[in-house]
Structures are given as C-alpha cells and as structure tokens.
Amino acid sequence: MTVETAIRVENLGMVYPGGVRALEGVSLEVHAGEFLAVLGLSGSGKSTLLRCINRLIDPTEGRVWILGEEITGARGARLRGMRRQAAMIFQQFNLVKRHTVLTNVLSGALGRSPLLSSLLLSFPAEERQRAVAALDRVGLADRSTSRADALSGGQQQRVAIARALMQEPRLILADEPVASLDPALRHSVMRHIEALNRDEGMTVMCSLHDIDLVTRYATRMVALRDGRLVWEGVPAEFDKSTFKEIYGEDAQPASNTGF
C-alpha cells in the first residue's frame, strides 16, 4: 500500500447488538487529497461506515487502515493518535453547548494538550491564537466569547469546522454535514469543507444525500445500499440508471437535480 491511500477499508461488516446488520463486506480506498462523497438512503450504513473508520463504533468484521496504519485493533494512546489524524464533522454539529465558541474550537487540540491543564479548560497561548485564527477562517472571530448554543445552526457547523481545523488532521470525516441546515446555508458550509480539501490538502470523506451537492463538490463517489457498496465512480458517470441502482426502483430524482 502506498502513501497515496489515505483510508483503506477491507471487507468491513457491522452487526449491532440488537441484530441489525448495518454494513456487509464493504471494501474501498480513499486516495490522498480527494473529496470522496458517500451516497445512500438514510439507514444504508453511511454513518456507521464513517464511525467505523475512526472507531467511534467497533466494526464486527473487517479491517481499516488510516494513512497506512491499521486502526482496527488499536488501543489506548495509539488509537487516540490515529484519531487525531482524522477530524470528524457531524450532522448535529455536536458542540459542547454550554462552552464558549472559543473553548469548543480549542477542544480540537485536546489530543495534543497536557491532561491536567486541559481538564481545567486551560490551553497554552499559542493554541488560543491558533483557535482564533481557525475561527477567523470560518468568519466567526467576533463570536469567540458567545456560548455555542447562542449561534444559529449554520454558524454552529462552522464552529465545528474550526474545531476540525484546530485538530490539524490529514483527513476529514463528515457525516451529513449540511443535512440539518437550511438549504440556503448549505453551500456556505460546504465551501469551507471544500477549502480544507483544496487549500490544506486534507482528504475528505463526506456522506451526503443531495445529488446536487455531490456533483458540485465531490471528486469521486461511492454509494451504499442496505449496508453494501453498490456503486463507485466519478460524478460525470452518474446518471438515471445509477440513481435507480442506489435509491431503488421507486425513487424519483428531485425535479431540480437535472436527471
């Protein structure tokens, strides 16, 4: 395996304790520097796949490598070190609501911060400068002392992006980052993720269900259906028959998708 492979997933399977099978035999590679979109209906296993990659969920079968190092089976400090390489962005933002915006961004640095002072919410001056710079990148430097839950949804997601930036990762895992946002605000958030990919050279793996966004931002795409990988290609190859394959015979593309 070469360094060009950012993430490698081999024969990944996940059965939840209740017996629900979320993933089955998924194998894929994410190349360094690309923006890979993961498509599929809700319940098709997109979230589970992303969470198996940084081991927020332990897969029941298969193996995963991040930047050439196997994360499945890793424990303790080694696992945390690998997680630091892959920042995650969530559909529900998952900010600490009662903390300030700045503390939320600073929490991206927890992986490299001394334990005791971090437990007192105290960070070195240079980390604070970095956090302010990260907030500036997403256009929220003036809100650094607000409580996180005082911000709008779009702003909260931009804080989450600043937190990811603060982590100084080489990969971004984004789980439906704009699905909870007003359609008018989606591009403002997606553009920031695109900037991480283009300007910082971070590899992005992002689940999305809006075909418009996929064709606009992704360089390559994979599709899941019932926990299996059913399609792999570039946005240009995506057409009506692919759509049916991914979403089933009953599905209708929304009128503005151009299909």
Place this chain on the structure above:
Amino acid sequence: MGWKDDEKVRAAVWEKSLARLQATALDAVLLGVTLLMVEFLVQAFSGRRGPTGLLLSAEQILDLLHYAWAAVGGLVLALLWNLFYRQVGSSLGRAWVRGVPEWEAPLEWTQTLRGWFTAVFIELTFFSGWLITELDLFTFLTKFGKAADIVRGLMHPSGAVLHEGLILLVQTIFLAFMATAFAIPIAFVLAFPSARNLTRNTLTARIAYTVARTFMNFVRAVEPLVWALIFISWVGIGPFAGVLALWVHSVAALTKLYSEQIESIDTGPMEAIAATGASALQVLRYGVVPQVIPPFLSFTIYRWDINVRMSTIIGFVGGGGIGYILKPRVDLGEWGEVGTLVLLIAGTVWLMDVISAKIRERIV
C-alpha cells in the same frame, strides 16, 4: 451457509424458549398472588375466630394462608394457560413478553380471558388491600375527639419554646447544609461509574458499575434513622451524629440522581470529543460534565431541602437540631409548644422550597 446459520437457528430457539420461560414465570407469580388474595378474602369473610374468641386480625389471616399451595397452584395454572394459549387466548405474561398476537389484536378486553383476569386481579388487589391495612371509614369519621386536642394545641402555639426553637432551627439548617456539602464530591465521583451508558465498553468499567451500584443501593436501602442510631453510638448524641447520618444517605441519594442524569445526556458531544483523539478523562470533562452541571446543582439544592426536613426526624432519636426538643414535648403532650416548633419547621421548609425553586429556575 454453514456453522454461522446453525448458530443463528440455535440462538433463535434459545431466545424463544427463554421468552416462554419468562412468560410462564410472570403468569405463575400473578396467578399465585390471585389465589392467595382469594383465599385471604374467603378467610376474612368466613367469620373464623381466634383462640381469644375475637375475629382474626389481618396479620393472623396472612399468617395462616397456604403460600406453598398457592405457588404450586399458580405454576400449574400458568403452565396450562401457556400450553393452551391458542385455545383460550394469550396470558398476561405471554402478551407482556411476546406482544399481543395478530389474531387477538382486534379484540376488546372484555372478549379475552386475559382482559377479564386483569380486571379481577385489580379488583382483588383493592379488596384485599382494604382488609389487610384494616381501613375503617366509620372510626375515621366518628372518633375525631381525641385528635382535636392536638390540633387545638397546634393552632395555639406557645411562645415558651420560641427562643430555643429558633436557635435549634439554625442548627438544623446548618446540619442539613454540612451533610449535603460533604456528600457532593463523593456522589460526583461515584456517579460516573454508576452510569450505565459510560460503563458498557470494558470489563473493568462493568465491574466498577456493579460495585458502585451495589454499594449505593445498599446504603440507600438503610433508612437515615438507622444510620443516625449507628452514628449516635459512634460519636455520641448531638448534631454531629445527625450530619453523619444525613451525609451517608445523601451520598447514595445524590449518586443515584446524578448518575440518572448522566445516563440521559446527549451522546453527540462525547462522540465529537472522542473523535479529536481526546482521552477518556477529557471526554468526560468536555463531553459529559458541561451537560450535567446545571441538573446536578438543581438536585443538590433539592437534596438540601429534603435534608432539612429529614433532620427533624433524625433529631427525634438524638441527632441534634430542632427534632431533639420536639420529641420530649410530643411525649409530654405539650401541644402548644409542639405547635410552635412545627410552625418553625414548616416555615423553613416553605422558605427553602421557594428559594431552591428560584435558584433552579436561574441555573437550568
């Protein structure tokens, strides 16, 4: 195909028989209790007299019931019902464990044996409950006279104990405060291993959960009054014993309240913090603690409030505070003085309730 499918079939069979066992056990208990209640009512209405010639009391009847026979009878009936459930309809236990089957779903409760059984069971519970607790409406309505003395005394509080009462009231409030304050750090630490959602992943965590829960439930099961007696013989009569008794009980009670609060948090921030490569302690500090601090404060103030009320009873047995001077007045029937003390306590409790409501409103 192969061993994996065999395994699945075996697991399914195992699950099915386990469900059947649970259903039958539940039915056996319900039917056994029903038999006992019926026997109790039959005995109560049979007019049997004891060796003294008086009608048997509720305890005497309870003593002579045939518990072993009821257990056997309940088990037999439960087995029969679960064996022939296709003919007579699902039993309560079966419906509880497996859900109501489709072919029964549209029936009204009056159309099923299960429905009738439930109705009879509830009726029986009330009838036997009435007799077991010896409820007596006639006495209640006709013999108020004696109690009127007490009520009259309470309405005419005497000023004789006002001074002493106020001083001990201050002691009571501080007693409750110290007990609560010392309980906070211990309960805070114990709450995390006592929360199910934080202790699922590793064996050590599961062991910590079991140990913390067992300890907490044991301490909580022992009444504060009993703790007071223990500490009075340890450190002697006085407010210190009261503080210790309420402290021990508050640790257990607060741990339970705190841990339930931890169990109901939003796991999203925990995931987000874990994903940054943070360690377990950092995940707790950033992903859990900020979410639980306001409810923790609110529970703690509520606990202080409860402790003020409890310290009265603790004082009865020698745990200091206002209860300590209340007890002799009750024994001597000095109802005017009792009235003064009761009013002082009621006023304090009311005031604390108002203040704690205000504080809680502000924090949450």
